[in-house]
Amino acid sequence: MPKVKVSQQDKALRIGIDLGTSRSAIAASNGKRKWVQSLVGWPKDFVARKMLGDRVLFGDEVKEHRLSLDVVRPLAHGVIKSGTEKDEESVAELIGHLISLVEPRPRQKIFAAVGVPAEALKVNKRAIREAIADYAEKLIVVSEPFAVAYGMGALDNAMIIDMGAGTTDFCIMHGTMPSVDDQRSLTTAGDYIDEQLLGLLTERYPDADFNMNIIRSFKEEHGFVGDSLTQLEVEARVEGRPVVHDITSEMRRACESILPAIAETAMDMIARFDPEYQDQVRNNIILAGGCSQIAGIDTYLMEALSEMGPCNISIVDNPLYAGAQGGLALAKDMPYEYWMDM
Amino acid sequence: MSSYKKAHQRASKATILYGVYRDNSGSGKLPRPEQQPRSRARRGISIGVLAVLLLLTGFLVHTVFRDADNFVSSVEIQKARYVAGDRNKGLPPLITEANAGVVPIKEGNLTGFLSPRSGFFSGKGPVLPPADKMAGKSETVAGPVFGAGDYQALFDQPGVAIADLFGLGVRTIVIDAGHGGEDPGAIGTNGLMEKDITLKIARLLYNRLLDEEGINVIMTRDSDVTLSLKHRVEYAREHDADLLVSIHLNTIPNSPLTIVETYYFGPPADDQSMKVAKKENYHSGYAVTEFNELINELGDALKQQESRKLASHIQKNVYNTLSRQNSNIVNAGVKTAPFVILLGAETPAVLAEVTCISNTGEEARLAKPAYRDKIAGALERGILSYLNQLRQQDRQRPEQGSNIYAES
Ligand SMILES: Nc1ncnc2c1ncn2[C@@H]1O[C@H](COP(=O)(O)OP(=O)(O)OP(=O)(O)O)[C@@H](O)[C@H]1O
Ligand SMILES: [Mg+2]
Ligand SMILES: [Zn+2]
Numbered sequence: 001m002p003k004v005k006v007s008q009q010d011k012a013l014r015i016g017i018d019l020g021t022s023r024s025a026i027a028a029s030n031g032k033r034k035w036v037q038s039l040v041g042w043p044k045d046f047v048a049r050k051m052l053g054d055r056v057l058f059g060d061e062v063k064e065h066r067l068s069l070d071v072v073r074p075l076a077h078g079v080i081k082s083g084t085e086k087d088e089e090s091v092a093e094l095i096g097h098l099i100s101l102v103e104p105r106p107r108q109k110i111f112a113a114v115g116v117p118a119e120a121l122k123v124n125k126r127a128i129r130e131a132i133a134d135y136a137e138k139l140i141v142v143s144e145p146f147a148v149a150y151g152m153g154a155l156d157n158a159m160i161i162d163m164g165a166g167t168t169d170f171c172i173m174h175g176t177m178p179s180v181d182d183q184r185s186l187t188t189a190g191d192y193i194d195e196q197l198l199g200l201l202t203e204r205y206p207d208a209d210f211n212m213n214i215i216r217s218f219k220e221e222h223g224f225v226g227d228s229l230t231q232l233e234v235e236a237r238v239e240g241r242p243v244v245h246d247i248t249s250e251m252r253r254a255c256e257s258i259l260p261a262i263a264e265t266a267m268d269m270i271a272r273f274d275p276e277y278q279d280q281v282r283n284n285i286i287l288a289g290g291c292s293q294i295a296g297i298d299t300y301l302m303e304a305l306s307e308m309g310p311c312n313i314s315i316v317d318n319p320l321y322a323g324a325q326g327g328l329a330l331a332k333d334m335p336y337e338y339w340m341d342m
Numbered sequence: 343m344s345s346y347k348k349a350h351q352r353a354s355k356a357t358i359l360y361g362v363y364r365d366n367s368g369s370g371k372l373p374r375p376e377q378q379p380r381s382r383a384r385r386g387i388s389i390g391v392l393a394v395l396l397l398l399t400g401f402l403v404h405t406v407f408r409d410a411d412n413f414v415s416s417v418e419i420q421k422a423r424y425v426a427g428d429r430n431k432g433l434p435p436l437i438t439e440a441n442a443g444v445v446p447i448k449e450g451n452l453t454g455f456l457s458p459r460s461g462f463f464s465g466k467g468p469v470l471p472p473a474d475k476m477a478g479k480s481e482t483v484a485g486p487v488f489g490a491g492d493y494q495a496l497f498d499q500p501g502v503a504i505a506d507l508f509g510l511g512v513r514t515i516v517i518d519a520g521h522g523g524e525d526p527g528a529i530g531t532n533g534l535m536e537k538d539i540t541l542k543i544a545r546l547l548y549n550r551l552l553d554e555e556g557i558n559v560i561m562t563r564d565s566d567v568t569l570s571l572k573h574r575v576e577y578a579r580e581h582d583a584d585l586l587v588s589i590h591l592n593t594i595p596n597s598p599l600t601i602v603e604t605y606y607f608g609p610p611a612d613d614q615s616m617k618v619a620k621k622e623n624y625h626s627g628y629a630v631t632e633f634n635e636l637i638n639e640l641g642d643a644l645k646q647q648e649s650r651k652l653a654s655h656i657q658k659n660v661y662n663t664l665s666r667q668n669s670n671i672v673n674a675g676v677k678t679a680p681f682v683i684l685l686g687a688e689t690p691a692v693l694a695e696v697t698c699i700s701n702t703g704e705e706a707r708l709a710k711p712a713y714r715d716k717i718a719g720a721l722e723r724g725i726l727s728y729l730n731q732l733r734q735q736d737r738q739r740p741e742q743g744s745n746i747y748a749e750s
Pocket of ligand 3: 520521527528536589590591621622
């Protein structure tokens, strides 16, 4: 009779998932982590199915074949559009796909902590729970900034500002589970910047044909606020011919466009606490999400908030995975007694 | 980080995790639309397969054994025991430890060894040792496996396990913490109560099994509540349990002796077993008629055989673990006794008297979390090694049904 060894790899897989408007990421206790664009493509018709196979497509593949697909961005605007079955199904498919990317062994149990945009949590927690119930043995759903805070160990005297694509989410941590008042959400984030940038550029160069994807990737590479050191130039077609355009000041204005509201909201939320506590929180502000990578954004916000007193702002090391990693930390730390009746 | 700050962080982490739990437990249990019916369907099919197997084997056993004179010796080697109990007359005949092993084999009630793979038919010996041998040599297996009908033969050979019949889907294990609420169970000299310790061990065992692949684990109680045995049994039935492990602590009045013993359902092997059963059946909640009905429903040799195997895996592991802590501990082995909780469960079920709370040394050890965790670990290993062995058997015979046809 061979000895039964209860090795670590016999155990359940813990995963953290960050369901985002534009990107979704997963981190697992087997050390794997992956991300995909939050795009789900359903073959449109018979011809598409013939060509692509009868399957759902995700991420880059969706972009590639978008003409043959019904493309769903299931979390557009930070919520699952309520009542639309396609969106709920798409979220479920996306989660299933993410889980397959970290390769659980067959029949391996999955204990998941899923971070979702704070708004989605309010609006349709049930839909999210149902979307993942098919894949996970046990499940907790938390707001995305909370997952980030947990992962960073910022449990007390801290504020997380998660600047994503669809929403900028705020969360104040004060040693307990954040209440509704401790969390807020603005619909001005990365997508808003893109729209602003497109608007400003079409205004300045009415003849040029700017493409949204190019604008976004240009922002991701060169986005900045405050003073710029170099001049930014981008190529766009004018009457079919490529022409180089200077977009330095448009880029700055677009990127800065979201910041006054963010600074305002942050101050407003902090002001609800008593003065001594305010100081502590102001000195522990953490920026997360893709837009936290815009150059100079921490300095800009620090200056804006300094009217309340001195403050300190840091940026998470890895915005792409901070949420998923935080979810994973939660999934690993959650005591069994708690999983038990969830 | 200062130690104050660290402690503070730990404290708030706990607070926050509790908050997350509260936040998520409200929306509570999710109905899993597909999974339940799927497993039901599988079970339905399996029962169909089982019925066919029974009929088929009954037939085979008759035809083959009629002219197999040397069969009896094969039976003796396997120590397969069978009692022709009349299922319709309530309790099966009492059998003492002394005569349990030498039940005469009557014609028509043959107990045999029918291993499709190992080639009884081709004249070769069985490949797999019998269950009690596989589980280790330290335990004494007392008491008969009783059931009715010739299909007994099928189940007495180790090849056909529940795994074969019910597929390898997720198994639901019910952990039953003995006693609780108004029923404290046994009480140690220094006031330690059986109900508290069984609950603590049950929780630890739950935690250990929860992570395990292919296992769905539930507890009959997770707090200090009074639960009748009937209630526990029904709970296990409702949840389609595949295994039931009831955790208890023994008492031997006026004796410093500490024993470990594991029971499965059957007639009491001796007076002591009967006493233990009486003690544990207290609070049963069953009316006499219901009780008789349960017994009539029994006759489930498969369940009995599997219960015995499970019991021996558990007994071996608990004894081995505890004897390392206390060299005076006595291995009382695997026994049968008419415990209500074991009878009522539809599944392989055992009751483990993991140690004696009446021994003051043990009482002191049981008060320590580390010791309780050792016990939980031993129970876990027992359960897993039992399941592992089922899985191995399953792997060794991927197509059970077709083998029977092929070789007969
Ligand atoms: N290096 C970068 N610099 C500037 N912006 C970036 C950078 N990388 C990504 N972004 C922008 O960040 C946004 C995506 O961020 P993130 O992945 O955090 O969003 P999300 O989680 O999908 O959205 P949400 O949190 O709103 O649901 C997009 O607008 C993207 O263009
Ligand atoms: Mg996000
Ligand atoms: Zn007891």
